[in-house]
Amino acid sequence: xxxxxxxxxxxxxxxxxxxxxxxxxxxxxxxxxxxxxxxxxxxxxxxxxxxxxxxxxxxxxxxxxxxxxxxxxxxxxxxxxxxxxxxxxxxxxxxxxxxxxxxxxxxxxxxxxxxxxxxxxxxxxxxxxxxxxxxxxxxxxxxxxxxxxxxxxxxxxxxxxxxxxxxxxxx
Amino acid sequence: xxxxxxxxxxxxxxxxxxxxxxxxxxxxxxxxxxxxxxxxxxxxxxxxxxxxxxxxxxxxxxxxxxxxxxxxxxxxxxxxxxxxxxxxxxxxxxxxxxxxxxxxxxxxxxxxxxxxxxxxxxxxxxxxxxxxxxxxxxxxxxxxxxxxxxxxxxxxxxxxxxxxxxxxxxxxxxxxxxxxxxxxxxxxxxxxxxxxxxxxxxxxxxxxxxxxxxxxxxxxxxxxxxxxxxxxxxxxxxxxxxxxxxxxxxxxxxxxxxxxxxxxxxxxxxxxxxxxxxxxxxxxxxxxxxxxxxxxxxxxxxxxxxxxxxxxxxxxxxxxxxxxxxxxxxxxxxxxxxxxxxxxxxxxxxxxxxxxxxxxxxxxxxxxxxxxxxxxxxxxxxx
Numbered sequence: 001x002x003x004x005x006x007x008x009x010x011x012x013x014x015x016x017x018x019x020x021x022x023x024x025x026x027x028x029x030x031x032x033x034x035x036x037x038x039x040x041x042x043x044x045x046x047x048x049x050x051x052x053x054x055x056x057x058x059x060x061x062x063x064x065x066x067x068x069x070x071x072x073x074x075x076x077x078x079x080x081x082x083x084x085x086x087x088x089x090x091x092x093x094x095x096x097x098x099x100x101x102x103x104x105x106x107x108x109x110x111x112x113x114x115x116x117x118x119x120x121x122x123x124x125x126x127x128x129x130x131x132x133x134x135x136x137x138x139x140x141x142x143x144x145x146x147x148x149x150x151x152x153x154x155x156x157x158x159x160x161x162x163x164x165x166x167x168x169x170x171x
Numbered sequence: 172x173x174x175x176x177x178x179x180x181x182x183x184x185x186x187x188x189x190x191x192x193x194x195x196x197x198x199x200x201x202x203x204x205x206x207x208x209x210x211x212x213x214x215x216x217x218x219x220x221x222x223x224x225x226x227x228x229x230x231x232x233x234x235x236x237x238x239x240x241x242x243x244x245x246x247x248x249x250x251x252x253x254x255x256x257x258x259x260x261x262x263x264x265x266x267x268x269x270x271x272x273x274x275x276x277x278x279x280x281x282x283x284x285x286x287x288x289x290x291x292x293x294x295x296x297x298x299x300x301x302x303x304x305x306x307x308x309x310x311x312x313x314x315x316x317x318x319x320x321x322x323x324x325x326x327x328x329x330x331x332x333x334x335x336x337x338x339x340x341x342x343x344x345x346x347x348x349x350x351x352x353x354x355x356x357x358x359x360x361x362x363x364x365x366x367x368x369x370x371x372x373x374x375x376x377x378x379x380x381x382x383x384x385x386x387x388x389x390x391x392x393x394x395x396x397x398x399x400x401x402x403x404x405x406x407x408x409x410x411x412x413x414x415x416x417x418x419x420x421x422x423x424x425x426x427x428x429x430x431x432x433x434x435x436x437x438x439x440x441x442x443x444x445x446x447x448x449x450x451x452x453x454x455x456x457x458x459x460x461x462x463x464x465x466x467x468x469x470x471x472x473x474x475x476x477x478x479x480x481x482x483x484x485x486x487x488x489x490x491x492x493x494x495x496x497x498x499x500x501x502x503x504x505x506x507x508x509x510x511x512x513x514x515x516x517x518x519x520x521x522x523x524x525x526x527x528x529x530x531x532x533x534x535x536x537x538x539x540x541x542x543x544x545x546x547x548x549x550x551x552x553x554x
Binding site: 059061065070071072074077078080081084085087090092093094097098100101102103104106107108110111113114115116117118119120121122123124125126128131134135137138139141142144 | 214216273276279293294295296299311312315316317318324328330331332334335337351352357359409410411412414415416417425428432539541542543
């Protein structure tokens with residue numbers, strides 16, 4: 001759903017994200033290296049940013065990316081753990097390990113958009129809007145920040161994920 | 172209420188070098204290290220050098236059954252810091268901010284399910300809630316999980332929220348506990364060395380990791396009521412390189428932008444030293460030297476504390492800030508343990524011996540996976 005309207009998608013679970021990539025993005029093959037959380041955050045951010053009507057992909061330091069969730073990077077954590085659990089089948093994977101930090105999704109969004117402002121990630125036990133609102137507002141204490149791409153981006157596994165994102169602009 | 176300034180009023184460090192900030196600081200002054208070499212630890216095939224805490228030697232807590240080592244270390248650290256001041260942890264005007272990269276990830280190795288079915292499960296928010304409940308703090312705790320810069324971010328978040336006047340105190344605790352998950356992960360990236368790390372040195376070959384928990388309790392104080400001698404968090408910034416998710420920008424963009432922001436309103440002569448991230452990887456240390464040079468700060472003494480504690484991940488930003496504050500209380504610039512000969516392209520001023528300074532201001536900087544960088548300028552308030 002974007003700005004109150006449903007967008008057409010197909011596919012179950014995480015296939016929907018790949019389908020959305022093909023329909024609405026299509027020009028960023030790095031998408032296929034990303035883990036679930038990063039794909040989710042990337043797609044959500046692309047859908048918003050494509051329709052903002054502003055110039056994109058020019059380096060800027062005044063847009064912050066501040067995301068929240070409950071599950072951290074659990075999908076990548078479980079995946080990485082599976083590469084080290086069996087001593088007879090021990091193959092620690094660096095490409096999986098890199099995604100075992102939830103803030104990587106903010107890095108992926110920053111790289112795509114050349115956002116050189118603040119990127120932050122916070123984990124809360126539940127989605128508490130007053131806390132989230134207070135923290136987003138307080139981020140403007142950084143005088144260099146004029147807008148924030150903010151949201152709740154939670155990915156537990158291929159069939160359990162949600163993202164709600166918005167842009168907040170300083171008056 | 173608005174515009175209150177974050178003042179550090181109490182602190183604690185738990186590491187292999189001691190259970191209090193004082194013990195840890197004295198060990199650093201003595202040049203001691205918590206690093207040791209481990210072969211076959213946890214059944215991992217490759218040896219590594221790290222600062223591991225002897226878990227059996229941690230003091231007991233009342234009702235500690237069911238707490239994980241991570242939760243226990245956080246609680247011990249916070250309680251020890253609280254014992255130095257009169258902050259009421261049970262007040263809704265006291266906020267708990269945790270900084271950690273992997274929290275209770277050890278639990279994954281002990282469970283076959285991926286859902287959180289038990290009270291102590293691997294989700295960071297759950298661990299934070301367990302800790303808040305133990306301490307009887309009524310607020311939803313905030314967990315900063317911004318890779319290795321989390322400890323600096325958590326302090327910046329504390330200063331922002333204290334400035335709003337919604338809280339009087341922020342208890343900022345950073346901690347990470349090493350495990351096969353973390354060590355094997357860094358080994359898979361070829362980021363570790365099994366020798367003592369050598370920040371900024373020409374022969375540096377990588378990181379040593381370390382266990383630690385570190386706490387700073389901040390109070391929001393009106394600008395006209397600052398106590399003399401108080402450590403204040405003057406300016407902080409987080410900036411992304413927008414370059415790569417696991418390598419720093421070769422031009423140090425994010426680090427440079429963060430430094431430039433926090434140096435607004437200060438001059439180079441005011442700054443006693445820059446406590447860098449200095450993890451002793453080829454890329455990180457080179458990048459920091461470029462950022463420092465670009466920011467026009469090449470003359471300022473630079474040090475790294477990784478040779479004493481290892482890289483303590485979620486704890487690092489807080490732990491290294493505490494040691495820096497204590498050093499500057501005595502007018503000391505601590506040397507960079509493991510450094511002998513400059514091995515970065517910019518000629519920056521690495522502190523090699525204990526030096527003296529009359530300045531009472533320092534900059535803490537850090538960088539982390541995801542391309543993030545952070546810096547804070549701290550000043551000791553002189554009335």
